[in-house]
Amino acid sequence: MNRRKAPLLMALALLLAGTAVLLTRPLPESGAPPGASPARREATSPTGATPGIPRALARPPGTPPETPDAARSEEELIAALRARYGGRLHEPHTQMRLLEQLMRHFQQLNPMGWEAQLLALVRRAFPEQADLLAQRLRQRVEYGRWMEEHQKELLGLPEAERRAAVWAERERLFGKDVAERLWAGELRSAAVSDALGAIDALPQANVGERLERYQKSLAQTYGAESTEYVREHQQELMNRFLDLGSVQRELSAMSPEERARSLREVRRGMGLDEAALERWKELDLRRDTRWELGERYMAERAALTQQASGPELDARLAALRARYFPDEAETLAEEEASGFFRFGQPRQWGRN
Numbered sequence: 128m129n130r131r132k133a134p135l136l137m138a139l140a141l142l143l144a145g146t147a148v149l150l151t152r153p154l155p156e157s158g159a160p161p162g163a164s165p166a167r168r169e170a171t172s173p174t175g176a177t178p179g180i181p182r183a184l185a186r187p188p189g190t191p192p193e194t195p196d197a198a199r200s201e202e203e204l205i206a207a208l209r210a211r212y213g214g215r216l217h218e219p220h221t222q223m224r225l226l227e228q229l230m231r232h233f234q235q236l237n238p239m240g241w242e243a244q245l246l247a248l249v250r251r252a253f254p255e256q257a258d259l260l261a262q263r264l265r266q267r268v269e270y271g272r273w274m275e276e277h278q279k280e281l282l283g284l285p286e287a288e289r290r291a292a293v294w295a296e297r298e299r300l301f302g303k304d305v306a307e308r309l310w311a312g313e314l315r316s317a318a319v320s321d322a323l324g325a326i327d328a329l330p331q332a333n334v335g336e337r338l339e340r341y342q343k344s345l346a347q348t349y350g351a352e353s354t355e356y357v358r359e360h361q362q363e364l365m366n367r368f369l370d371l372g373s374v375q376r377e378l379s380a381m382s383p384e385e386r387a388r389s390l391r392e393v394r395r396g397m398g399l400d401e402a403a404l405e406r407w408k409e410l411d412l413r414r415d416t417r418w419e420l421g422e423r424y425m426a427e428r429a430a431l432t433q434q435a436s437g438p439e440l441d442a443r444l445a446a447l448r449a450r451y452f453p454d455e456a457e458t459l460a461e462e463e464a465s466g467f468f469r470f471g472q473p474r475q476w477g478r479n
Contacts, residue, residue, distance in 0.1 A: 205252040219305045266300045318348045327371045365397045369477045378476040390477045421470030424451040
């Protein structure tokens with residue numbers, strides 16, 4: 128094998144094994160402006176996480192790192208790319224997954240000349256789609272540049288205006304159809320958020336009626352995939368519903384027995400089975416006991432602050448925390464020193 132190509136092949140082998148360092152910032156979304164946490168930025172990429180290692184290329188545990196002389200041939204690496212991406216390379220989402228993975232690798236390998244190397248590999252691996260992939264790469268690079276250049280401007284806009292500005296740029300660069308396919312997940316999430324806002328604003332609906340509207344909105348948004356999507360995102364979808372102010376207000380006004388029944392119906396509506404419903408019931412009871420203890424603690428704490436001050440108050444509060452929450456007394460003290468009182472916060476039924 129040509130020794131000049133050996134380092135490239137070695138590094139690309141590691142790329143396909145999932146060991147390449149992630150250097151390229153993923154495509155941002157309009158709802159998560161530049162500067163969001165790394166975890167959120169990764170979540171907003173239209174391609175999601177980098178796919179795992181193909182089984183045929185996996186190195187057995189304990190195998191020493193390969194040297195350039197032992198690197199796989201370029202043909203084997205191209206075959207691996209074709210196996211991983213070739214079957215669905217007609218999809219914009221797959222095209223972007225391929226390009227973003229290669230961008231991360233080649234930018235690390237050759238920061239100044241990465242684009243030419245990437246395109247050369249793509250031309251060999253996918254000659255029939257090479258022109259389209261080169262176009263997608265230009266779009267991806269220009270989009271990333273635009274987001275960087277407009278960071279401050281976007282951060283200063285209200286969310287609706289920021290979303291509109293980013294979508295206008297996406298459609299300009301990628302075209303409306305491709306942009307909607309690349310960011311389909313974001314569009315669906317936004318549709319659910321809009322539906323939740325409308326559900327929260329219903330003036331006379333009870334929890335059950337709001338839940339029914341929520342279920343219909345999920346079915347409409349995700350279509351034939353809705354059952355599977357709900358099953359895979361039960362906790363997230365349930366939390367988004369329970370976080371609605373209207374739902375929390377109605378739960379707060381219920382008796383303990385009514386509230387338990389209502390929470391059970393919400394969870395059943397999100398697809399939880401009977402075993403899971405029983406586990407949630409037990410957790411709710413433990414949470415209720417803890418909050419009752421917290422209320423008594425706060426009442427005694429308030430009384431102590433009227434009776435003592437200075438070092439005496441500090442000592443009596445320390446003893447009170449140790450009596451009520453022996454395992455968390457130090458944490459509570461630190462929270463209260465910072466001005467946070469966990470049991471002075473509103474109770475979020477079904478959430479804490």
